[in-house]
Amino acid sequence: MSQAPQANNVLYAQAGGVTAVINASAAAVIETVQQYPQIFGKSYAAINGIKGVLEEELIDLSDIDNTVLEQLKYQPGAAFHACRFDLDPLEHNPAQYERVLAVFKQYQIGYFFYNGGNGSMVTAQKVSDYCRAHGHEVICIGVAKTIDNDLALSHCSPGFGSAAKYLATSFIEATLDIRSMHETSTKFFVMEAMGRNVGWLTMAAGLVKKVIPDAPLLLLPAERPFRREAFLQRVSELVEQQGYCVCMVSEGLQDEHGNYVNITAVEHTIEQDYTQLGGVGEVIAKIAADHLDCKTHCAIPDYLQRSASHCVSETDWLMAYGAGKAAVLAAINGEHGTLPVVIKTSDEPFAWDYQSVDLQEVANLELRVPDQFISADGMDITDAGLDYLLPLIQGERQPPFVNGLPAITPIHSQRVDPVLPTFIAVK
Amino acid sequence: MSQAPQANNVLYAQAGGVTAVINASAAAVIETVQQYPQIFGKSYAAINGIKGVLEEELIDLSDIDNTVLEQLKYQPGAAFHACRFDLDPLEHNPAQYERVLAVFKQYQIGYFFYNGGNGSMVTAQKVSDYCRAHGHEVICIGVAKTIDNDLALSHCSPGFGSAAKYLATSFIEATLDIRSMHETSTKFFVMEAMGRNVGWLTMAAGLVKKVIPDAPLLLLPAERPFRREAFLQRVSELVEQQGYCVCMVSEGLQDEHGNYVNITAVEHTIEQDYTQLGGVGEVIAKIAADHLDCKTHCAIPDYLQRSASHCVSETDWLMAYGAGKAAVLAAINGEHGTLPVVIKTSDEPFAWDYQSVDLQEVANLELRVPDQFISADGMDITDAGLDYLLPLIQGERQPPFVNGLPAITPIHSQRVDPVLPTFIAVK
Structure with missing residues (x-):
């Protein structure tokens, strides 16, 4: 005080x-x-x-x-x-x-x-x-x-629930799409979530189970290293069981050596100390396409997931x-x-x-997805994880x-006339 | 009859x-x-x-x-x-x-x-x-x-209005995002629309003008060849005028020689006579990043644009x-x-x-975006184009x-017991 x-x-x-x-x-x-x-x-x-x-x-x-x-x-x-x-x-x-x-x-x-x-x-x-x-x-x-949602000491972060709701809604809709067309078209679909090195937004795709209980879901949260063989085995199992597989992957997915699994991380280091992520979805889609020898698709909502006011x-x-x-x-x-x-x-x-x-x-501190929310194989969400997520996406606004x-026309506000000497913050 | x-x-x-x-x-x-x-x-x-x-x-x-x-x-x-x-x-x-x-x-x-x-x-x-x-x-x-929306002899195609509404809504929201952050972050944002060789869905981004009249918009419909220099000049102009640029590109964009401007068209020819498109958004983002020497972002809604029941x-x-x-x-x-x-x-x-x-x-026949809907420079929508689009996106459902x-849990219906001999349609 x-x-x-x-x-x-x-x-x-x-x-x-x-x-x-x-x-x-x-x-x-x-x-x-x-x-x-x-x-x-x-x-x-x-x-x-x-x-x-x-x-x-x-x-x-x-x-x-x-x-x-x-x-x-x-x-x-x-x-x-x-x-x-x-x-x-x-x-x-x-x-x-x-x-x-x-x-x-x-x-x-x-x-x-x-x-x-x-x-x-x-x-x-x-x-x-x-x-x-x-x-x-x-x-x-x-x-x-x-x-x-990586704010520690907090139950969750303001802003996360809406992004999670948007991603879950979009993922559910896309799952119904692929479910209805997989027999002669796309058998593997992947969506890429933001979140840098935490997988909370990836886990939000798990909410598909509340609408499509038998959805052939595969999650790749940033908290678990990408193990290619285990991933492909799980894809094969799901495609064999249900004909298709829907996947959500964290933009910050890393392999077992701690390298980002994406195509652009290396090329696009523009801001100081800030590696631009993005691209892992297409890498995962390509790996699955080569393995299954079939059509795969990848959606990258990018900024849409953090600006979806609708x-x-x-x-x-x-x-x-x-x-x-x-x-x-x-x-x-x-x-x-x-x-x-x-x-x-x-x-x-x-x-x-x-x-x-x-x-x-x-x-x-950093709040990562805890172990009890991720299944033992690292590619699914537990009931505890769903119980955590569900209250945060309730209600529509x-x-x-x-x-x-x-009706979201930008608000124009009059700026205060400056009185101090000019100061250039960014050259 | x-x-x-x-x-x-x-x-x-x-x-x-x-x-x-x-x-x-x-x-x-x-x-x-x-x-x-x-x-x-x-x-x-x-x-x-x-x-x-x-x-x-x-x-x-x-x-x-x-x-x-x-x-x-x-x-x-x-x-x-x-x-x-x-x-x-x-x-x-x-x-x-x-x-x-x-x-x-x-x-x-x-x-x-x-x-x-x-x-x-x-x-x-x-x-x-x-x-x-x-x-x-x-x-x-x-x-x-x-x-x-490529069905000829028809004013428009059922299904187009909803995809257009979804893309326009998402594009408007993303524009507000970039508008609010461009001074120290992303200055060029591109979204990739489906539509194969027609640019109707790309034009839908033009509806941003109805909400953000001064949006620094750049459209790359499939009906016009991609001219790199003209594109970069327009990007520079818009970034100079307003600090940022938001772009929508057709997945089927071709260069002046008729080659697809994307990274995956060549690799992924899986279905017979069906070149899988997708990837042009990232190519455009990369071209803009190299030119502006700044951070750029790309969103690929992919199947989300055809399944967004919400x-x-x-x-x-x-x-x-x-x-x-x-x-x-x-x-x-x-x-x-x-x-x-x-x-x-x-x-x-x-x-x-x-x-x-x-x-x-x-x-x-194929209904392409007519000339009177595309601006003379090929990178903007005309008022006639907006007048065409606007009635098709009215109302929410x-x-x-x-x-x-x-609440879109799949409907399960009992299949009729087959009585004819088995016939395998697809090996």
Whole structure:
């Protein structure tokens, strides 16, 4: 607990890969702050996360009316733009920290809500610490979001449930397609899930069993090394039993030597320290085609799985909204440097609450799919795994469709005229 | 016009690539036949199209109750399974034709409804002609379905509107994603559409303009050769103007020499006379990445675009249902060898009717995207193109969601016990 800051304006920003419900968290922060006018002053959003803070690219959120707020709640992408950009360490680039301090002082920011990945939330905290050490009191609170579901100490991550629902729905539909055509066409179908080195999104395909109980399913989560012979044996078994096989594979699948099983990982190393994944689905389809000597197909939903606002889980949406609200309440409590994580409070009915954990503590951990959710052979989901997933995809929350298309026209907000000297964050 | 057949039982079958609404046509045939008990006798469905006829794999449709019929109307895939298998020419394989005659006689089939592609519908007609020439009167009517929208003489094809709606929705959502992250992440995103050598599904991405009017859009329909320099120049322009570019490409894109622009067309020639397409999206992403020296991404929805029952166009659904109904009415009129195609009867409000055309006539034609729908530079859609597309995607018709997932559990129907000698259609 720390004292309430003297400056009482609010800054909200988004960073890292988006989710279909990240803007529910944004709306929650804005609406909850509005409920405490005795505590909070003006609210701002930074454009492009911490980059927008450095470059003084801000939006005055008092301009946002209720109609826009309602639109925001259905909007995919990051309404205030999200950056894949982080501050350098303080000792390498003190100018960045001085600049943030100058911006925070200029706009009297006392509360900083950072809706990002683990790493970027810790950076937000560090720069806030720097401000505090230099006489400007700031409370920094993280707001969790990731489709990967790798946030540790949390029951699950806001954003995951919607991606899981989208992937499960798509996989079920595709399974019915292949089921109806396999006798004279495709016998092996594979879909590639995001998630980098964790297989949560891959496991979501296991939900096909709830609709097609006998689906000939094969999962290749990133938590298990790809063993080619075992894979091909299982494919053969399923095709022999049911005529076809449907597979979900993690983009981050590795072989037994720890090498990525994909075609593009080597070629496309563009961002520093960030290997672009993707392509494993086609490798797996090719391996199966050569083995079965038949037609195979591969679907790569790519960004569709993290932006499918038309297939959002109501539960996940509520969780993302709740995460934003919990962050504001944590700020009121003066819990600087924390992140509200999801704590399951009841199984039947499924219920959850939020608990503040130390940002630095959670940043160094990774939630992988536990052993008890993966079958012994490493290629299927257990009942425990299905029991975990099912509550997270409950309920539907589509945007209104107008003229046949989702009414998700981007929100345009007037930027605050900058007053500080120009600062170029990215050359 | 021909006489009403003596045999009056009905056979319905499905063939070729599925659509999200093919089973609406199936339901329409079943329900419309039920409305004319004085004309029609028993109804059967063949499993796997003409293959199931040869192999005497039939379902007695009198077993299907109203609950199952309602389920059928939301079901993706082909409820009675669809084959990529066609009869040989009569002179090469008369045994196949004799076999169909034997099955038609055994089950007293007087009406044969074939829900397939152009080629397979003509085969259905030819085998029916053979039966008629051998003393067994059969009326054969086609029921159109294709997501590719290449059916000539028809305003559009049942199945296209839903695939277009799904692709447009997904493309719009992904555009908002890239729009919100391009400053420090992906600047070029491409999605790959099916459609073989026609670009209708690619043009559907143009609907993004109705939601994001200034979307930096680039279309590569199969109707235009890929000109690398012009493409890269347009990419550069759009990235310079708006910071990013979103692209949709036809799987059948060819270069100026008529070669497919993809990586797998050469490798995967598995089915006879059928080059498997797919992969052009990744080639385009790579070309753009090399040119821009930045991160690019590619989504390949693959089968998802033809099985997305959760994103069906109500208009398309009604059109598919109407096509099945029109086929039964054409049969009652004795219009053997015809196909009901869609005729637009009004623009405001959009309305359509069906008109019978000769199956053989339509089979030799292909509806490509006309010049007036493609911009002069070949990489954008015109207002005329948008005006054409928009009515086809109107309305939403989701299956009920139960327990968080679409209630599309496959329908299990009891097969008729075969009575004829075994016949192996596919070795």
